[in-house]
């Protein structure tokens with residue numbers, strides 16, 4: 039049917055029978071499940087992979103994939119899908135694929151599998167949906183598939199770049215090939231991500247135990263590290279600015295703690311998972327705020343160290359404890375003025391007169407207001423007895439954090455010479 043492009047509101051495939059509501063819903067539930075598992079898989083590697091740039095990339099992707107899952111869930115509900123189906127596994131073969139992928143070892147085999155197997159298969163499934171559905175009938179799904187595909191193409195490009203920068207040994211490459219073959223066989227057994235391709239016999243693999251996230255600080259050499267910082271007074275503006283940027287830089291520790299919370303609370307409702315996924319990415323952004331401001335000021339990101347003690351606390355404390363301490367004690371107290379988040383912003387603007395740091399602190403403050411609201415909402419449900427009863431528990435957690443902090447003496451941050459020459 040040849041029409042000028044603006045006919046039918048610019049939508050395509052209006053003459054194709056396309057997919058039925060039942061078929062569309064079945065595919066959408068698979069998309070929601072796969073995006074959710076990708077969120078979890080990538081969040082786990084924010085903790086376990088040492089490469090800072092890859093951690094940051096995966097922190098973003100895990101959240102964008104959580105948003106994709108949320109989009110598919112909402113759209114599935116519009117297609118006469120029973121709500122209970124959102125919480126069940128749509129296909130045991132897909133579960134087997136991700137249960138296995140969680141065991142991918144190291145950085146190289148993991149990144150290879152994500153970049154060369156899981157990502158292309160996901161994009162293929164979205165492209166197939168767009169090419170199959172009737173865009174007029176199933177407008178909501180096709181629109182979402184187009185947007186999601188675009189974002190996934192961006193992910194693919196960035197993953198390929200990260201992979202190309204990674205050194206690999208012949209043993210790494212052998213291991214990566216072995217895992218690629220394994221995952222391809224598991225995908226074939228599921229009929230692909232969308233289940234629309236022929237299903238093959240599942241491969242015979244040795245059963246693996248459920249994946250357990252290693253609670254160990256994984257770091258590369260990109261940034262110097264100390265245990266904790268000495269805090270200079272506000273009046274020493276240049277030193278105080280360094281300290282503030284060092285605090286931002288160190289928020290990677292908080293992001294990793296939240297990744298543990300995300301991965302180890304599989305039985306919490308989806309709204310909780312989505313909130314934590316966002317919070318995780320926000321904290322990684324805050325760490326990147328520090329990195330970007332340090333690099334812009336001093337010419338290299340390694341000019342100022344990050345601190346470790348918060349990361350050690352995050353590895354030690356059970357998820358509920360660290361989340362209560364973060365949301366109620368640390369972030370909650372940051373709402374008080376002075377000092378708090380508002381003072382940090384005012385300091386950057388008026389005393390340090392650092393325009394970039396002021397922008398970052400301004401948005402950091404906005405994020406933190408949101409985090410406190412999220413934490414109060416979620417902890418009220420999560421903690422037995424709710425917010426009314428949580429005081430003692432979060433105080434004990436806070437004391438634990440202080441005990442970790444005091445295990446080693448703090449270090450004064452040496453003030454580097456800024457690029458503009460003004461010390």
Ligand SMILES: [Fe+2]
Nearest residue numbers: 289320321324
């Ligand atoms: Fe933060």
Ligand SMILES: [Fe+2]
Nearest residue numbers: 369405406409
């Ligand atoms: Fe926060």
